[in-house]
Amino acid sequence: MSMVLDSSVTLAWLFGDVTTPTISQLFETVAERGAVVPGLWWLEIANSLTVAVRRRRIDAGFRRAALADLALLDISTDAQTATQAWADTLDLADQHRLTLYDAAYLELARRRGLPLATLDLELRAAALAAQVGLAGG
Secondary structure, eight states: OOOEEOHHHHHHHHSGGGOOHHHHHHHHHHHHHOEEEOTHHHHHHHHHHHHHHHTTSSOHHHHHHHHHHHHHSOEEEOTTHHHHTTTHHHHHHHHHTOOHHHHHHHHHHHHHTOOEEOOOHHHHHHHHHTTOOBTTO
């Protein structure tokens, strides 16, 4: 696995109007070497796409195609995210004033020793403070 992938980067890649060269490069790396995500990632992505359908930003066909594209990538789900939720993840959320959802990505990256791919500024700052590398700079 090459990195921990969060939903902000994934959604920016799916919505081509907000994709940057850095995000494109991150997904080339994911395609080549895979990524790991906490279990909540799947729900966050599907929910964000569903909200986009409801707001008429995309149609249901785009959502279906986007989910099918993601399913082709080697993205594995961490089996220990739930076990960590009331321990290290909660501590990281408190320490860095993050949502527990964001702290789950940070905890996973720290535990696995992988860089974190995120666009969330607070999560990026927390990763740097926790000495967790950031994928894509």
